[in-house]
Amino acid sequence: MFYFGVDYYPEHWPEERWNEDARLMAEAGFNVVRLAEFAWSRLEPDEGTFSFEWLDRAIEVLASHGMQVVLGTPTASAPPWLMTKHPDAFLTRASGDAVTYGNRRNYSPSNEAYRDHTRRIVEAMAQRYREHPAVIGWQIDNEFGDRDYDAPAFRRWLRRRFGSLDVINERWGTAFWSHTYTDWDQIPVPLSTGGVPNPGLALDFYRFCSDAYVDYQRLQIDILRERCPGHVITHNLMGFRYPLIDYFDLAADLDLVSWDNYPRGFWNIAADVDPSALALGHATMRGLKDRPFWVMEAQAGAGGWDIVSVAPKPGEIRLWAYQAIAHGADGIVFFRWRTARHGTEQYWHGLLEHDARPGRRYDEVKAMGQEIRSIGADVAGSKVHAEVAMVLSYDARFALEIQPNNPGFSYPDQFQALYRTLHRRGVAVDVVSPSADLSAYRAVIAPALYVLGEGTAAALEGFVERGGALLVTARAGVKDEGNVVVDRPLPGLLANVCGVVVEEYDSLPAGASNPIVLADASVRGAAGSVWCDILTPHGGDVIGRYGGDHYEGRAALTVNAFGAGHALYLGTVANGALLDAVIERLLTLGGVEHGPRRDDGVEIAMRRQGDTALVFVLNHAAEARMVHIDRDRYRVIVGDHDGTSELTVPPFGVIMLSGRADDARAETT
Template identity: 45%
Template sequence: MFYGVDYYPEHWPEDRWEIDAHLMEEAGINVVRLAEFAWAKLEPDEGLYDFSWLDKAISILSRHGIKVVLGTPTAAPPKWLIDKHPEILPVDEDGHVKGFGSRRHYCYNNPVYRQYTKKIVTAMAEHYESNPDVICWHIDNEFGCHDTTVCYCDNCMKEFKEWLKERYGTIDKLNESWGTVFWSQTYKDWDSVIIPRRAVTSHNPSLLLDYKRFSSDSVVKYQKVQIDILREITPDKKITHNFMGLFNQIDYYKLAKDLDFISWDNYPINHFSDSIDQISSSIALSHDVMRGVKKKNFWVMEQQSGPTGWEEMGRQLKPSEMRLWVYQSIAHGADAIVYFRWRACTFGTEEYWHGILDHDGIPRRRYNEVKQVGHELRKIGAMIEGSEVKAEVAIIRSFDNEWAFEIQPHKRGFRYMEQIKKYYKYFYSRNIPVDIISPEDDLSGYKLVLAPGLIMVNEKITDNIKNYVRDGGTFLTTWRAGAKRWDNRMNDQSLLGPLKELLGIDIEEYSVIPDDESIDVVFGDNKGTANTWYDVISPVTAKVLGEYKADYISGKAVITVNKYGRGNAYYVGTIPSDNIIKVLLDKVTGECGISVAGLKSNEGIEVLRRIKGADEFYFVLNFNRKPSTIIVNKQMVDILTGEYLNGEITLEPFEVRVLSNR
């Protein structure tokens, strides 16, 4: 198993590099990421390459048994390049050029920048082609961070029109799809098509959705420029990029497709509060989203190792807390942990973004905790290597649908992802593993599939879901499902559109629920409330499970289930209170025969299982700030300590156990 750190030797005197490498080796570090922001050091002037310093750093690390993930430095174009070609800078929706002085200051569609990208990537690939210590390429850094996915420059205008031509073929088809007859927005030809720079009021929602799709595809296309070079010159080296969890400006399913594996940057302390659910469940969901983009294990390329901060600082990591987050990462499918960063920098924007070592480079408590984990992973790494998370439940995350709700949230403050979190929390609190998947993924291996917020569907997605339910699967979706076409236009057929037969209901009418109003709902003997939205449901072939108990909709259906083929399709016409979701999902999971972890635990203890053949590994993580208990219902061994366990076990705050069935 790889256990590493992000290292920036260019920030420190060369006589320090040997000291750092020795300390890394002592801590069990066997891999580092290098050079992802070092373009100005690697190419101080156009065509003048200097790899000597990087060669020396790699050589020193190699002597201490440390391999290298090498970053392409394209996330931070150097000043000399901006001075020569200021046209590569991105443009905001007001037409203002974003200047030099930070990072990610380039447009993905700029042809000049693509040429310079090819040059630096080619030079690096040719120089390190035969270096056995470089085992992997890391492309760029955090595509889209700082809201840099979308650009509104003239190059993007040109590329967007070409993208639209390929998508629609003719201008008449585009006009029909977007409904441009509204407000006299009809385009006579391709030259007249606009990009959504700031207008008097809202742009056409179909235009906005397509521009989000185009901007995402532009990132994927730019990444492919680098991948093609690296594949040709260094075919034996793996390629990755560091994703950002729940980030939604890029379709991660598409971005992941050309990579060997994905990595992501995990900073749980940024989400920290006293609420267990808000911290650990949110990070768990992020891990599962990352595992789902390729449906395989992943790396954490930046695992938090200290207080974060640019202008302001986050809080300190408490003793054993860093270790806890590391093991949560592994539990959810991380095959490598790489900390950010080795040592806090004494200059630049990230002076307050701490690492394993503070600014003075002296090993202290956090280093000792990293060292503890390093020694533990040397002990158990071979055992858990090759193991995977196996889930019987899947939640569909659709970037297109998330973008549609981002454009038109229906109600101020509503977020697509918040509804996914609400359902995910049920499974998390019961230690039921979940895969987060694309709506086009194969559903046949799951007992239960949920798709909150599936407002847009196309024929492929519809057929995928229908076939799954017809063959015996259980499906649950929520309000507004099927209400729109894939081009973000409303369906002109009855609501639910192509999902109507599957769900067996009609929607009589609907409305938002104002913040100052409350609607009561009942599910059997259970009383709860509804918020945000309500559908007034008329069952056709479906059975009513829950009803409203308020105003003129009292007695109308709010939750239904429909038999379809050999399976069942559930519909929830609102956002119910947590107690109603609990009762509903208790019923659904019980009928599906969803299995839970073979350990009973207090609230705040996460238990997740990784499987390798007949071997099972249970990661037991106490996120409580107090001692908490689990009940082990058969004898297991803690592979961290060698201790055999059975019955009730007490875990200290932030304690971790890794149990094996044999």
């Protein structure tokens, strides 16, 4: 079943309005509604006094119009009585100061009093709705985040993980600067007031902060699994760009990954939206469990708290929803139903205006609802088939946040640039963890694996040895899992498979670049910036050299034949021309079929189920685009067409095709 719905806040509106809202939802084709994730004060107005009757009535109204319900546990925003009684439950910032009441997400996930109150409200909700026929699942909390600088909780985590101070001192190298710890209470958290922290301590602290939310989520999941075994459990994550939690760990306990996709969201007054950035968000969420996901908050209007973002243009809301589906979504839930009249999010626009008018945004989604009715059964359960994987390491990401090496060295930006280069060629990509099984892929990209464990290194080496094509980029293999620099030539554990050694390196000033002279003389304008690994091949072949500075002529890009496969090493932060050349070489080595690079705003993506392929042609441009298809292989199932092989995709428009999966790729040019 494909789920199509909206986030609704009946507690914000008069009860006599609920039935009309539900009627309009049903007319829009909605079959699911999320409720109650910020309703703790209404559900438990005083400690131990629960008030579910209003929620019972809201669910019944929605169910009477054919809607199913996902309930949110309301723990993201505590009622005033709770935080007044337990001021120690407030989260501590990097400054060492506790936050004060007035926002949301202001609690410490490790605080025992807060956890006790969490148990009570979740148990009460689970008991109340465990057998309700309209309730199909639960969203845990809302958008976990923020690091909690809770020193006692950090020390408890260290005790459980490492057991002794001797292990800690050895792991972090605390002899440096005379920081050897002789009592657990001496260990600090890396407050902003404390200067530059020990890198080992800082990385373990970041891991602790991530684990704190994983553990807090598990507390709630355990209750719901016991009392509501037939219900699906999810949490709404925040995509690739969110840097504070290891989402692979957070997703492991969930039945379903969902996320909140705001292309023109928070304070975004940029003129353009990068479709590859949205696609990477979807690919990351799909990759967390290697299965279809939901968008639990799909943008339905201009976003904003104090600043209002650029409003979605006609067609964009539908386009973004279809892009999510193209990349593996089996559920689209729009945020929100009606634009709020009160509170911080007064300008986070929903499908209905402040005055409850259903305008063009509602009409656009309603039209999509008609399409979903006809194609939903074909889409649900189909899969994205990718021959290329990108390894996402939160350890490397955390460590490079702690020590970026160069102000311009951004792990997410480099990851995004590599993904964008693939996306423009229509190459499907799975985003996978460092421990993933790589056997299903032809090519793998491992960006900036700054922190690298032996298991991941062995898996990458084995992948190449068995015939795969691997791309490794600068600052790989620098640190072990304790964030300690390795005592071997870089790229450390990957030197053998890459057939190269980093003799030295150069950190470039802002705005500086070094031209790269490629063996393929047809490539013009290739250059690197930010960082330059100066390479000496040990069995590998040089296919790109630096064109300037004191290392002019030295290797910048190499390829090494290893076993039945090949490994590329890119020693610099590449510009577009260099990325194009490197990715073309990787795809060729891996035997990955792909289309030509498209820069016209047209995105082509595919899902498969059995012997059927569903091809999505998405036009992210403000002008119409022409696309050619093979009419003998594909038929149009969404979008206007005249029966010819030339399709006109309107501005921000979508055309969806169906054909045989064994025809592999759509003839779309």
